[in-house]
Amino acid sequence: MEIKPPVLVNAVPPYGHVIAHEKWRDSVLVQSLKGTGNVKTIFEEELGVVDFHLSNKSCILYVSETDIVAGNNYKRKLVRFRNANSSLQGIVVVEKTRLSEQYFPAMQKFVVFELGLTLLPVASQLEASQLLTQIVHGESKDNPFRRKSVSRLLDPLVMSLVQQIPGVGKVKARALLQHFCSIHQLCSAETHELEPIVGQATAQSISNFFHNPLV
Incomplete structure (x- = not known):
């Protein structure tokens, strides 16, 4: 039996286009x-685990409301992508609704902190299409503000995510994000590196948060 690759690496569409899985x-x-x-x-049938390829060498992995409620299948999909060592940047778009909201914090921690992927929540496929349009045109080579537009999408989510760590409010979250260049760096920081920024108690709380198993 032929094992299909998790990512079709050469799938890079022209600007203003996306390559979508046939499904x-x-x-x-x-x-x-x-x-x-x-x-x-x-449309392309053989995209592996990826749902959409974008022209800026990034791709969308879509997690539906049903996927997140059902459990671990979406985790295997994302791990396959991360382990493929692809040159593509992975963006996980997840449906966050009343049904899936209770599962979202654990998923958020898994996707961003454990896998180091970008996570963007949407309420529906309609909202996802608007987000996809914004990313495609925000990343256009003809748009001199492309990096700022993507940052505006991500900053509120990252701030919200960091504030979920016990003992970390808005002020401490902002201080941490100003000091560490990425969420991955924050995850890897030693307690003594965190103490000058947030104090001993919060530094220990952050360390415990990253070393506790997912719930």
Whole structure:
């Protein structure tokens, strides 16, 4: 039996286009993209675990409300992508609804802290299509503000995520993000590196947070 690769590395569409897995052809997400006319969709059956490839060498791995409630299948999908050592940047788009909200904190910790991937929540496929359009055009080579536009998408989420650590409020979260260049650096920081920024008690709390098993 042939084992399919987790990522089709050479799938890089032209600017303003996305390559979508064939399974998305009749979805609300793709139909919404077609409706705007701002993003052209190319369909491909062999994308491995990836749902959408973007022109900036990044890709979308979509986790539906059903996926997150069902359990560990989505985790295997994301781990396969991360372990592929692809040159592509992985962006995990997850449906955060009333049904899946209770599972979101554990998923957030797994995706961002454990795997080092970017996580963006959406309420529906319609909102996901709007987000995808914004990323595609925000990352266009003709847009001189492309990096700022993506940062604006991510900053509120990252701040919110760091504030979930016990003892870390808005002020301490901002101080940590100003000191550490990435969430991965924050995860790897030793207690003595954290103490000058947030104090001994909070530094220990952060260390415990990252070393405790997922719930």
